[in-house]
Amino acid sequence: MPYSKTYLDHNATSPLLPEAAHVMNEVAQQAFANPSSPHWAGRDARILLEDARENLAQSLGAKPQEIFFTSGGSESNNAVIRQFLMKSGKQHLICSAVEHPSVLETCRILADQPNIDFTELAVDSTGRLDPEKLFTSIRPETVLISVITANNETGNLQSIEELRKLAHERKIPFHTDLVQAVCKIKLDLNASRVDYATATGHKLGGPRGIGLLYVKQGTPFQSLISGGKQERVRRAGTENVVLAVGFAKAVQWYLENRSKLREQFFLFRKSILREIEKLEGIFINTDLDNSLPHTLNFGCHGISAESLLISLDLDGIGVSTGSACSSGAMEASHVLLAMGLSRADAKSSLRVSWGWSTTATEIDFFCNFKFKSIFLRLCTNFFLENAVEQMVNAFEKKLNN
Secondary structure (H helix, E strand, C coil): CCCCCCCCCCCCCCCCHHHHHHHHHHHHHHHEEEECCCHHHHHCCCCHHHHHHHHHHHHHHCCHHHHHCCCHHHHHHHHHHHHHHHCCCCCEEECCCCHHHHHHHHHHHHHCCCCEEEEEEEECCCCCCCCHHHHHHHCEEEEEEECECCCCCEEEEHHHHHHHHHHHHCCCCHHHCCCCCCCCCCHHHHCCCCCCEEEEEECCCCCCCEEEEECCCCCCCCCCCCCEEECHHCCCCCHHHHHHHHHHHHHHHHHHHHHHHHHHHHHHHEEEEEEEEEEECCCEEECCCCCCCEEEEEECCCCCCCHHHHHHCCCCCCCCCEEEECCEECCCCCCHCCCCCHHHHHCCEEEEHHHCCCCCCHHHHHHHHHHHHHHHHHHHHHHHHHHHHHHHHHHHHHHCC
């Protein structure tokens, strides 16, 4: 059957692009050597690594010497934040309440250190940070402001340029997590004037295990991993040439096809919205006027997202709640709670995200048949359970009287 498996969780990971897989296979066979080795094989590997760096820099509006390879977005985010552990004196960090855990949890952990303070700024109902709140939270000892560009759970976008200007007016370095935004929106890192930016390959069809850290030329940076002198002494460890080349190829392919993909993604979202808005009790968490086109976060009052997710999974449809799982229990999303949703509504919310491999047939199958039928079944169960509970309560009340 053509509908046996439907993958709608691209914000977690996108399937590897065939173009990226092809070039990675070629490089794995040809450039097997350590790129730091001085002989011909090492030089061949080094050329491919630096070509990948240059291609990524050009795609993102950066200089090659400003791009450093890492193992992914989480390492890159940690590298930016944890460098302040190695600095003396009072350090004050600021980020929003809707950051990815690799930023938010890292800041919370560092705040346990006696010389580090941390301010977690509240957001509005769309998950956006008010520039005035940022301005009033800045202190003389503030050393970093970190705000995600595009939220991984809702797809909502922040006003990065305005926030960055506020930071620079007070001469404070500004970091943004671009993991979900790379290739999905137009980016020019040098023009944006951010000091640090982080990205990864596997959200857009590149391989897992490779990311990048952008450090604007002239911006101080202290390496988190010591050892060799790789990556201009910014990140010790033998570079993975195969993954770097695959990352660069995926970015190149995505940018070449971005206009067509964005048009298609908006149509997909419109199709899903048209169908789910017919259902009773639906609420939308994604800001449709200012968000990524390939992400939709929504819920239904009284219906467990965990039940929806499991039911869809049993029918071969992969989606996400966008929240972490702890000991097998689905936790309410910290992003949705920060946006003001009740715990019940946060636990009723699903994230559906699509990408380069998604077809119109898969979207139609999801919203016209499977989701509707599962939703109606769960609604029926919910109302039956409520009706039974009300009858039992009424009967117990009658007995007590």
